[in-house]
Amino acid sequence: MKGLGCNYEAPTFGARYPDGTCIDGYMWDLDSCDEPGGPLYGGGDEPCPWCNTLSFIEWRGDTASGNAHQRRVARRAMVAKVRAWAEERSSFPPAPRPAPPAPPTPTPRQVRVRLTDEAEEESLDFYRRYGEGNCSCHLSPPCGSCTHPGNPLNQAEDDSAWVMGNEGEES
Ligand SMILES: [Zn+2]
Numbered sequence: 001m002k003g004l005g006c007n008y009e010a011p012t013f014g015a016r017y018p019d020g021t022c023i024d025g026y027m028w029d030l031d032s033c034d035e036p037g038g039p040l041y042g043g044g045d046e047p048c049p050w051c052n053t054l055s056f057i058e059w060r061g062d063t064a065s066g067n068a069h070q071r072r073v074a075r076r077a078m079v080a081k082v083r084a085w086a087e088e089r090s091s092f093p094p095a096p097r098p099a100p101p102a103p104p105t106p107t108p109r110q111v112r113v114r115l116t117d118e119a120e121e122e123s124l125d126f127y128r129r130y131g132e133g134n135c136s137c138h139l140s141p142p143c144g145s146c147t148h149p150g151n152p153l154n155q156a157e158d159d160s161a162w163v164m165g166n167e168g169e170e171s
């Protein structure tokens with residue numbers, strides 16, 4: 001159980017005062033030592049509801065029903081509830097758990113903003129030579145019009161002909 005353990009202290013072993021403390025993710029009885037501050041002899045079975053919430057829920061015997069998705073949703077709701085309950089009764093502000101990974105920030109969609117300068121040149125060259133396109137593949141395929149890099153159809157298929165930018169930022 002690495003990475004567990006927090007400041008959580010709360011009534012745990014029947015006392016009305018915080019008689020339980022979290023050690024490495026499990027609750028230990030603060031009253032189970034021979035001398036104040038000495039080693040604790042009792043406890044270690046009950047998972048800490050704050051930093052070991054899932055184990056705590058399992059230990060308590062709360063099993064969600066339904067299909068896998070429903071169970072996952074129920075478990076998430078349960079975790080939030082248990083942690084709120086734990087925070088409420090803790091005598092210390094429990095040390096924050098490592099923050100969950102931030103949800104991925106939506107990266108703005110990359111869109112084609114304009115032709116690259118080079119592609120622009122090719123495009124101009126294409127229009128100079130072939131106008132709107134002057135396919136002669138029926139004579140000698142593939143024809144110069146179709147294979148010209150400035151042909152809009154070719155540029156439409158060529159990402160490298162375009163300057164990309166974030167969607168909504170085209171100017
Ligand atoms: Zn803990």
Ligand SMILES: [Zn+2]
Nearest residue numbers: 135137143146
């Ligand atoms: Zn052609």
